[in-house]
Amino acid sequence: MNSFKFLVxxxxxLLSLACGREDAADAPPAEPGVADQATRxxxxxxxxxxxxxxxxxxxxxxxxxxxxxxxxxxxxxxxSDPSLASVFEPFNExxxxxxxxxxxxxxxxxxxxxxxxxxxxxxxxxxxxxxNTRLFLSRPIFEAFAAVDVSQEDAETRYFxxxxxxxxxxxxxGQDDETRARIQALKGEIVGLENEFAANVAGDxxxxxxxxxxxxxxxPDDWIEAHPPNEDGEIVITTQHPDYSPFMRYAQDESLRKxxxxxxxxRAYPANKEVLRKLVEKRNEMAxxxxxxxxxxxxxxxxxxxxxxxxxxFIDKAASASEDRARGDYALYQDRLRKDVPxxxxxxxxxxxxxxxxxRQELFSLDVAELRPYFEFQRVRDGIFELTYDLxxxxxxxxxxxxxxxxxxxxxxxxxxxxxxxxxxxxxxRENKFNHAAMFQMDMGERGRHLPSAALVTNFPGETGKGYxxxxxxxxxxxxxGHLVHWLTxxxxxxxxxxxxxxxxxxxxxxxxxxxxxxxxxVQRFAINDAGExxxxxxxxxxxxSQDFGQxxxxxxxxxxxxxxxxxxxxxxxxFEIDELAEAINDRYRLFGKTDGAHGFAAFTHLSNAPYxxxxxxxxxxxxxxxxxxxxxxxxxxxxxxxxxxxRDRVLAKGGxxxxxxxxxxxxxxxxxxxxFESRLTSRD
Ligand SMILES: [Zn+2]
Numbered sequence: 061m062n063s064f065k066f067l068v069x070x071x072x073x074l075l076s077l078a079c080g081r082e083d084a085a086d087a088p089p090a091e092p093g094v095a096d097q098a099t100r101x102x103x104x105x106x107x108x109x110x111x112x113x114x115x116x117x118x119x120x121x122x123x124x125x126x127x128x129x130x131x132x133x134x135x136x137x138x139x140s141d142p143s144l145a146s147v148f149e150p151f152n153e154x155x156x157x158x159x160x161x162x163x164x165x166x167x168x169x170x171x172x173x174x175x176x177x178x179x180x181x182x183x184x185x186x187x188x189x190x191x192n193t194r195l196f197l198s199r200p201i202f203e204a205f206a207a208v209d210v211s212q213e214d215a216e217t218r219y220f221x222x223x224x225x226x227x228x229x230x231x232x233x234g235q236d237d238e239t240r241a242r243i244q245a246l247k248g249e250i251v252g253l254e255n256e257f258a259a260n261v262a263g264d265x266x267x268x269x270x271x272x273x274x275x276x277x278x279x280p281d282d283w284i285e286a287h288p289p290n291e292d293g294e295i296v297i298t299t300q301h302p303d304y305s306p307f308m309r310y311a312q313d314e315s316l317r318k319x320x321x322x323x324x325x326x327r328a329y330p331a332n333k334e335v336l337r338k339l340v341e342k343r344n345e346m347a348x349x350x351x352x353x354x355x356x357x358x359x360x361x362x363x364x365x366x367x368x369x370x371x372x373x374f375i376d377k378a379a380s381a382s383e384d385r386a387r388g389d390y391a392l393y394q395d396r397l398r399k400d401v402p403x404x405x406x407x408x409x410x411x412x413x414x415x416x417x418x419x420r421q422e423l424f425s426l427d428v429a430e431l432r433p434y435f436e437f438q439r440v441r442d443g444i445f446e447l448t449y450d451l452x453x454x455x456x457x458x459x460x461x462x463x464x465x466x467x468x469x470x471x472x473x474x475x476x477x478x479x480x481x482x483x484x485x486x487x488x489x490r491e492n493k494f495n496h497a498a499m500f501q502m503d504m505g506e507r508g509r510h511l512p513s514a515a516l517v518t519n520f521p522g523e524t525g526k527g528y529x530x531x532x533x534x535x536x537x538x539x540x541x542g543h544l545v546h547w548l549t550x551x552x553x554x555x556x557x558x559x560x561x562x563x564x565x566x567x568x569x570x571x572x573x574x575x576x577x578x579x580x581x582x583v584q585r586f587a588i589n590d591a592g593e594x595x596x597x598x599x600x601x602x603x604x605x606s607q608d609f610g611q612x613x614x615x616x617x618x619x620x621x622x623x624x625x626x627x628x629x630x631x632x633x634x635x636f637e638i639d640e641l642a643e644a645i646n647d648r649y650r651l652f653g654k655t656d657g658a659h660g661f662a663a664f665t666h667l668s669n670a671p672y673x674x675x676x677x678x679x680x681x682x683x684x685x686x687x688x689x690x691x692x693x694x695x696x697x698x699x700x701x702x703x704x705x706x707x708r709d710r711v712l713a714k715g716g717x718x719x720x721x722x723x724x725x726x727x728x729x730x731x732x733x734x735x736x737f738e739s740r741l742t743s744r745d
Contacts (some may be wrong), residue, residue, distance in 0.1 A: 113174050113176070113177060114174060114176030114177045114179075114180055117168070117177050117180055117181070117184075118180045118184075121161070121165065121180065121181075121183075121184040121187070124157070124161045125161075125184075125187050125188065125191065127157070128154065128157050128158060128161070128188070128191055129191060131150065131153065131154045131157070132154060132191065132194065132195055132198070132201075134150065135147070135150045135151060135154060135201055135204075136198055136200045136201055137200075138150065138204060139204075142204040142205070142207040142208045143208060144208065144213070144217070146204075147201075147204045147205055147208050148205075148208060148217075148220075148221075148555070151201070151205065151224075152506070152555055152556050152557075154195065155195075155556050155557050156504045156506060156510070156556045158188055158191055158192050158195070159501075159504045159556065160502075160503055160504055161184070161188050162185060162188040162189060162192070163500065163501045163502055163503075163504075164181075164184075164502065165181045165182070165184035165185035165188060166181070166185055166500060167181075167464075167500045167502065167515060167517075168181035168464070169181040169182045169185060170493070170494035170500070170517065171464065171465070171486055171493050171494055171500075171515075171517055172464055173464065173465050173490070173492065173493075175492065178492070182255075186248075186251060189251065190244075190247075190248065193231065193243075193244060193247050194244065196227055196228055196230075196231035196233060197231055197232060197233055197240050197243060197244055198233070199233060199240075202225075202228045202233040205221070205224060205225065205228070206225060208221065215718065216553070216554060216555070216558060216717040216718065217554070217555070219558070219717060219718055219719075220554075220555040220557065220558045220717070223362070223557070223558075223716070224557065226361060226362055227362060229350075229351070229361075230350065230352075230358060230361050230362060231243070231350065232346075232349055232350035232351070234351065235349060235350070235351070239349055242349060243346065243349050243350065246342060246345060246346050246349070247346070249342055250339065250342050250343060250346065253335055253338055253339045253342065253668075254339065254668040254669070254670065254673075255668075256335050257328075257332055257335045257336065257339065257665070257667065257668035258665055258668045258669075260328040260331045260332050260335065260662075261327055261328045261332070261662075261663045261665055264327045264328045264331075264663075265298055265299060265300065266298065266299045266323040266324070266326070266327060267296050267297055267298040267299065267323065268296075268297050268316065268319045268320050268323060269294040269295060269296050269297070270294070270295050270297070270316065271293060271294055271295075272295075273289070273295065275295075275313055275316060276295065276311065277311070277312045277313065278310045278311050278312035278313075279306060279307065279310045279311055280306065280310065280429060283306050283310075287303075297316075297320060299320070299323050299324045299327055300495070301495075304320065304324055305413075307320055308320065308321070308410065308413040308414065309413045309414060309416075309417045310414070310417065311414070314410070314411065314414075317410040317411070317414065318408070318410045320410075321409060321410035321658070322657060322658060324660075324663075325658035325659060325660045325663075326657070326658065326659055326662070327662060327663040328662040328663050329659040329662035329663075330659075330662070331662070332661075332662035332663070333638055333639065333659070333662060336628070336638055336661070336662070336667060337633070337638060339667075339668070340355070340628050340629060340633040340638075341633050343355040343629060343673075343674075344629075344632060344633050346358070353368075354368055354629060354630045354631065355629040355630075355673075355674055356368035356371065356626055356629040356630040356674040356675075357630070359629070359670075359671075359673070359674045359675055360674070360675060362562065362563075363562045363563050363564045363675065363678070364562045364564045364565060364681065364719070364720060364721060365564055365675075365677075365681065368626065368629075368630040368674075371622075371626055371630075371675070371677050372626060372630070374677055374680075374681060375619050375622050375623050375626065375677055377734065378615060378618075378619050378622075378677075378680050378684070378737075379615075379616060379619040379623075379649070381615070381734070381737070381738045381741050381742070382611075382612045382613075382615035382616040382619070382741050383612075383616055384612070384742075385611070385612025385613075385616075385741050385742065386612035386613045386615070386616035386617075386651060387612075387651065388612065389609070389610060389612050389613050390407070390613065390651045390652070392419060393407045393411075393412065393415050393416065393419065394406070394407055396415050396418060396419050396422075397411065397415055405653070406652060406653030406654075407652050407653060408652060408653045408655065409652045409653070409655060409658070411652075412652055416610060419609075420606045420609065423605075423606075423609065424602045424605050424606045424609070425602065426599075426602040426603065426605075426606050428530070428531060428606075430599070431530075431531045431595070431599065431603065432528040432529065432530065432531075433528060433589040433590065434587040434588065434589050434594075434595040435528060435529040435530070435531060435533075435534050435587060436522075436526055436527065436528055436529070436588075436589075436590070437487070437520055437521060437522030437526070437527040437528075437529055438522065438526075439586050439587075439588060440529060440534055440537060440586055440587075441485070441487075441537075442586065443585055443586020443587070444537060444538060444541050444586075446585065446586070447576060447582060447585075448473075448541070448545060450699060450701075451699070451701070451704040451708075452475075452545060452549070452704060452705070452708050453475060453476070453701075453705070453708075454473050454474065454475055454480065454545070454548075455473070455474045456471050456472070456473055456474075457471060457472050457474065458470070458471050459471060459472050459482070461482070461484075463484060464486075465486065465490070467486070467487075467488055467490065467523060468484050468485065468486045468515075469484065469485050470482060470483075470484050471483050471484075471485070473545075473548050479511060480511070480512075480548045480549065480552075481503075481505060481511045481512040481513050481514075481547075481548040481551065482511065482512075482513040483513060483514050483515065483516065483544055483548065484502075484513075484514075484515040484516070485515075485516050486515055486516065486517045486518075487516065487517075487518045487519075487520050487522070487523075488518075488519065488520060488521070488522060488523035488527075489519040489523070490523075493517070493519070494517050495519055496519075497516075497517065497518040497519065497536045497537075497539075497540050498516075498517050498518075498540065499514055499515070499516050499517075499540050499543040499544050499547065500514060500515045500516075500517055501514050501547060502514050502515060504551065504556050504559065505551035505552045505553075505559070506552070506553070506554075506556055507552045507553060507554050512547060512548055512551035512552070514543075514544055514547050514548070516540050516541065516544055518533075518536065518537065518540065520533055520537065526590075531577075531603060534577060535574050535577050538573050538574055538576065538577055539570045539571065539573065539574055540570065541573070542569050542570030542571075542572070542573035542574075543566075543569070543570045545569070545573075545712070546566075546569045546570070546712050549708060549712040549713050549715075550712055550713055550714065550715030550716075551715065552713075553715055553716070553717050554717075555717075557716075558715060558716045558717045559715045559716055560715065560716045561714075561715055561716040561720040561723070562716070562719070562720050563671050563675065563678055564675065564677070564678040564681040564682060565681075565682060565685065565720035566678070566682065567678065567679050567682035567683070567686075568682040568683070568685040568686040568689065568720075569686070569711070569712060571679075571682055571683050571686040572686035572687075572689055572690050575690055575693075575698075576698060577603075578600060578603065578604040578607065579600075579698050579699075580597045580600045580601075581698070581699065582698065582699070583595060583600055584597070584600075587600075608740075611740065611741060612741055613651060615680065615741060616649060616651070617649070617651075618676075618679065618680055619649065619677075619680065620645060620646065620648075620649035621664065621666075621676050622676045622677035622680065623645050623648070623649070624641075624642060624645050624661060624664070624676075625666065625667065625672070625673065625674055625675065625676035625677070626674060626675075626676075626677065627641060627645060628641065628667070628674070629673065629674035630674070638661070639659070642659070642661045683737065684732075684734055684736075684737040685720075685724055685732050687736040687737040687740055688724070688728065688732040688733060688734075688735070688736045688737070689707065689711070689724060689727060689728065689732070690736065691735075691736040692707075692727065692728060693707075706727055707727055710723055710726040710727045711723045711724060711726070711727050714726075
């Protein structure tokens with residue numbers, strides 16, 4: 061979405077579907093669990109009877125938790141003769157129910173129109189996460205799991221067993237009773253602090269005010285219209301993205317941009333400095349209790365990187381691949397600033413976006429506002445559906461289903477005669493809804509038994525008729541749809557926890573799909589204005605050139621954040637002070653002029669989001685792989701079905717049933733490497 065490529069998605073992601081689609085699978089239906097019933101009645105209708113809606117959901121959640129806890133206890137007592145049937149299969153059902161309920165709670169927490177439901181959903185989420193922790197701390201289940209002889213089983217089963225055993229160890233199952241009790245408690249404390257960090261950011265909405273519309277010079281007319289003066293004649297500009305990003309890009313008044321910059325970079329400061337301090341201490345304690353040298357080692361044990369040292373090496377490599385280009389681009393910013401201010405020294409951070417926008421206009425004669433008429437929401441949506449068919453052979457059909465809000469629509473995705481699963485589009489803004497873009501996982505699929513589902517949640521225009529999108533929003537749509545196609549393609553494993561690949565691969569398919577937005581042949585099929593004219597080819601070329609410009613700065617800046625995320629978690633927190641650590645990293649990656657008094661880390665919410673906290677590098681790691689995979693499409697044709705079907709079958713469909721590196725090598729015919737990423741950064745048209 062923004063330069064952070066904010067994809068909260070995956071960590072929250074996952075919930076389940078309202079239309080009881082599981083029954084449509086042609087294999088014998090599994091024993092319906094509580095979650096399945098929950099799924100069928102998922103359509104908590106908003107409107108009247110708020111307390112009733114919430115209390116029904118609350119009961120359902122309690123009842124599911126009770127059932128799941130019962131299954132966990134049964135598995136613990138299963139005792140002798142561990143086998144696939146006595147251990148793996150009950151484990152499979154248990155994890156499926158945990159995931160379905162947790163994902164539903166996460167979706168409702170972020171999007172449900174009923175405030176009581178959102179609050180209860182937050183509690184439910186913690187409850188199911190707690191059960192998941194208990195499962196992976198259970199000595200009897202671990203021992204039964206480890207005792208199953210998988211030597212004669214197929215590769216996916218052996219890989220599944222190996223991964224779960226790593227997870228048990230990562231969670232500390234090998235520790236004594238007292239330590240495991242401390243781990244369970246500590247986990248709760250950590251989740252509490254993570255929520256506190258996130259809540260501090262959400263709760264610290266800051267703003268500046270101006271007393272006259274003249275001060276808004278440079279901003280687009282629709283933005284100005286959306287910001288009328290209040291009763292006191294003041295115009296309020298907040299630190300939320302729909303205000304902040306355009307203001308920093310377009311507002312001509314530099315002193316106002318500077319003020320807003322400092323407000324933005326002090327959100328949740330100093331409160332979150334203290335929360336973060338406690339958080340890194342407790343995470344470090346957890347790492348020690350579970351037998352790891354650091355939290356970064358613990359968290360990366362189940363990722364492709366494997367450990368903190370490999371991540372450090374990766375960050376250094378990506379930073380050095382991008383640094384020359386980043387500094388070269390910065391020099392252009394400096395030259396541009398000096399045209400207006402001849403004696404200017406450094407470009408200050410609050411000047412960066414504004415000058416970058418001017419440079420893009422001058423270098424590529426591209427006014428991004430001119431793109432909007434070509435990106436009408438419904439045409440874009442249908443174009444993305446069509447692209448999904450062209451690349452993967454999947455068709456999308458609208459279906460009737462009960463939903464959580466009237467603006468949400470439901471669809472099925474089919475591969476020929478085979479139903480892959482269902483999805484919901486919740487695409488437009490409303491009050492109290494998640495305000496970024498994400499795919500939320502819903503139901504877990506299971507081969508031959510259950511079909512998956514998911515929801516795309518975004519905040520695009522078009523809720524009341526035609527809505528014209530920013531090109532950046534179209535890119536986000538494609539990105540999130542990439543997650544969805546991946547999810548529905550891979551979510552049919554024999555073992556439910558073989559669905560997701562390693563987390564540092566998860567952003568590769570979605571980032572790769574963004575490239576099709578710059579393919580003239582693809583874009584002209586749906587980027588059509590109201591007069592029926594497709595977007596001119598030269599305009600697409602300009603958007604591509606403009607997107608390439610600034611890639612060095614983007615990658616280098618992302619590595620600063622990745623370095624911070626790693627450095628907070630790869631060492632003993634007793635040995636650093638957070639402000640100083642953050643400042644030292646800023647110094648190392650600084651392009652723009654140095655400032656005092658900005659503390660952006662306090663609102664860097666990825667730090668409170670478990671899978672990303674020590675692992676922000678994962679976006680760039682995924683992008684390296686995405687670039688390499690895309691190189692085969694570039695060689696063979698972006699719309700070559702032989703290539704896209706090979707990608708679908710060898711990469712997407714495999715999910716987490718084998719190492720992602722093996723899937724990529726299967727598609728590329730060789731191990732993936734850094735070359736495509738590096739050459740994209742070093743070549744200049
Ligand atoms: Zn993503």
